[in-house]
Amino acid sequence: MDTAGGRSDEETEVPRKSGKTLVEGAYETLRQEILDGTFEPGTKLRTEELRARYNISGSTMREALTRLLGEALVTTEGQRGFRVAPASLEDFEDLTRVRVLVETEALRQAIAHGDEAWESRIVASFYRLSKVEERLAQNQKSAISDYEERNRDFHNALIAACPSRWLHYIAGILFQQSERYRRLALSRRTIARDLHAEHKAIFDAAIARDADLACKYAAEHIERTLTALQFALEPDGTKKDRQAGKRAKEKEFTPKEEA
Amino acid sequence: MDTAGGRSDEETEVPRKSGKTLVEGAYETLRQEILDGTFEPGTKLRTEELRARYNISGSTMREALTRLLGEALVTTEGQRGFRVAPASLEDFEDLTRVRVLVETEALRQAIAHGDEAWESRIVASFYRLSKVEERLAQNQKSAISDYEERNRDFHNALIAACPSRWLHYIAGILFQQSERYRRLALSRRTIARDLHAEHKAIFDAAIARDADLACKYAAEHIERTLTALQFALEPDGTKKDRQAGKRAKEKEFTPKEEA
DNA sequence: GTCAAATAAAATATCGATATTTTATTCTGT
DNA sequence: ACAGAATAAAATATCGATATTTTATTTGAC
Numbered sequence: 325m326d327t328a329g330g331r332s333d334e335e336t337e338v339p340r341k342s343g344k345t346l347v348e349g350a351y352e353t354l355r356q357e358i359l360d361g362t363f364e365p366g367t368k369l370r371t372e373e374l375r376a377r378y379n380i381s382g383s384t385m386r387e388a389l390t391r392l393l394g395e396a397l398v399t400t401e402g403q404r405g406f407r408v409a410p411a412s413l414e415d416f417e418d419l420t421r422v423r424v425l426v427e428t429e430a431l432r433q434a435i436a437h438g439d440e441a442w443e444s445r446i447v448a449s450f451y452r453l454s455k456v457e458e459r460l461a462q463n464q465k466s467a468i469s470d471y472e473e474r475n476r477d478f479h480n481a482l483i484a485a486c487p488s489r490w491l492h493y494i495a496g497i498l499f500q501q502s503e504r505y506r507r508l509a510l511s512r513r514t515i516a517r518d519l520h521a522e523h524k525a526i527f528d529a530a531i532a533r534d535a536d537l538a539c540k541y542a543a544e545h546i547e548r549t550l551t552a553l554q555f556a557l558e559p560d561g562t563k564k565d566r567q568a569g570k571r572a573k574e575k576e577f578t579p580k581e582e583a
Numbered sequence: 584m585d586t587a588g589g590r591s592d593e594e595t596e597v598p599r600k601s602g603k604t605l606v607e608g609a610y611e612t613l614r615q616e617i618l619d620g621t622f623e624p625g626t627k628l629r630t631e632e633l634r635a636r637y638n639i640s641g642s643t644m645r646e647a648l649t650r651l652l653g654e655a656l657v658t659t660e661g662q663r664g665f666r667v668a669p670a671s672l673e674d675f676e677d678l679t680r681v682r683v684l685v686e687t688e689a690l691r692q693a694i695a696h697g698d699e700a701w702e703s704r705i706v707a708s709f710y711r712l713s714k715v716e717e718r719l720a721q722n723q724k725s726a727i728s729d730y731e732e733r734n735r736d737f738h739n740a741l742i743a744a745c746p747s748r749w750l751h752y753i754a755g756i757l758f759q760q761s762e763r764y765r766r767l768a769l770s771r772r773t774i775a776r777d778l779h780a781e782h783k784a785i786f787d788a789a790i791a792r793d794a795d796l797a798c799k800y801a802a803e804h805i806e807r808t809l810t811a812l813q814f815a816l817e818p819d820g821t822k823k824d825r826q827a828g829k830r831a832k833e834k835e836f837t838p839k840e841e842a
Numbered sequence: 843g844t845c846a847a848a849t850a851a852a853a854t855a856t857c858g859a860t861a862t863t864t865t866a867t868t869c870t871g872t
Numbered sequence: 873a874c875a876g877a878a879t880a881a882a883a884t885a886t887c888g889a890t891a892t893t894t895t896a897t898t899t900g901a902c
Binding site: 343344345383384386387390391393394395396402403415418419421422425426429487488489490491493494498 | 603604643645650652655661662674678680681685688749753757
């Protein structure tokens with residue numbers, strides 16, 4: 325009884341562990357692969373290819389693709405399929421500014437509304453983050469994926485007490501977007517940066533309930549991500565070659581990839 | 584040659600006028616129907632029902648539904664289908680505050696960057712809006728749908744010169760959401776409101792390039808939408824019955840509809 | 843009578859096949 | 873040679889049918 329439709333119980337790339345729909349599986353996996361650069365910005369996403377990759381059917385794959393549309397990780401146009409959302413330094417600059425606006429407000433509200441539970445969660449996630457930062461400083465590669473998770477946890481913990489669902493929703497989308505850029509930057513030249521100090525500054529101010537100071541540090545923290553990527557793209561620090569800067573600014577990240 | 588899959592050329596509810604995919608058609612129509620309250624908040628959206636309604640197939644309908652997910656007009660959970668996103672006064676309060684934050688910033692940037700073309704577009708759309716406001720004041724029902732379009736145009740024109748794509752993207756989602764609430768309020772008791780005066784205040788300040796003033800009026804304008812809905816839900820203006828207010832605040836709009 | 847297990851009905855998620863478009867390739871006339 | 877029409881190949885969008893789950897209903901023991 326396995327002729328036409330329905331699921332088979334053969335091996336599936338995307339394991340459907342515990343009540344998780346196939347679409348959801350493909351959706352999450354694909355999102356991950358877009359974020360970590362497996363599919364570079366601008367790349368065409370052929371349904372047939374992906375369908376085969378995730379061992380699911382066309383319509384199902386289509387649905388997964390469509391979900392990513394809502395997170396602005398994928399674009400689609402009329403009758404010519406899907407592709408990974410384009411990325412550019414210009415877009416990242418814009419994204420960063422908006423992120424500052426949104427996360428800063430969320431943080432401010434969190435500090436205003438946060439209770440003891442909020443504080444303790446911050447303390448805990450900051451501690452966990454610090455631990456992995458140590459490992460990172462020693463260049464332990466195994467630490468990288470841990471770092472990403474704990475960094476996200478810390479950021480979430482900070483704004484957790486913000487009561488605005490809409491701010492959380494928007495902040496989530498923006499943070500995810502910036503993750504993509506952060507990883508793009510990682511694959512190139514990295515800038516020296518004392519992440520621990522940045523995090524600690526925000527942490528201290530938040531615990532001290534100094535909203536203005538916490539927002540100031542948070543804004544700087546976010547903006548430094550942008551600086552890092554700008555640096556990665558434009559190694560030439562001298563003021564001479566300003567054209568290079570302009571060129572880099574206009575440059576899209578989408579590499580050779582088919583147009 | 585019209586046995587199994589593909590399109591037929593029979594009549595279709597959703598006309599595919601000029602290169603517009605069937606999913607897009609269903610998606611747009613359904614969005615409209617959610618916004619205007621044809622499908623009330625919380626309503627279950629059975630694929631079979633909708634599939635039949637729009638004369639398309641199941642998977643295709645599914646895809647349309649999935650798109651609305653990204654605009655937060657529809658929700659989905661595990662293996663139990665889709666439903667219209669819930670609505671509550673609490674959510675609208677939150678939405679309103681975030682809208683003020685975002686639109687205010689967009690307006691500020693627009694005023695900073697706007698050129699003559701921007702100004703003239705505002706002048707034009709304000710004029711058009713004023714005209715329809717006159718008709719509205721005379722209680723011409725035919726004016727309502729025109730008003731909605733021109734109101735949106737005016738708001739868009741105001742922030743059109745804001746260079747941030749992300750702000751536009753977010754503002755778009757939020758505005759759409761608030762449209763749903765506005766129409767929900769319309770179906771109930773309405774509050775006396777001089778919309779023309781509100782619009783004119785924003786208009787004048789924008790043209791005068793007074794960002795602070797324009798933002799102030801815009802914020803008040805947005806917040807008044809909230810006041811209007813609060814009033815519609817809580818006709819009792821006396822301070823006596825504060826419990827009613829609390830009750831109303833917690834109340835979800837999703838009426839009798841199946842849970 | 844009531845609660846829970848067993849069964850039936852409804853609804854969801856998924857599939858594989860096909861029609862329609864878009865893109866690439868081959869002609870063909872100047 | 874080369875632009876443009878004609879054809880072939882590839883890719884997209886869509887369908888109708890089926891397996892899997894969830895929800896409703898019946899049944900049966902205590």
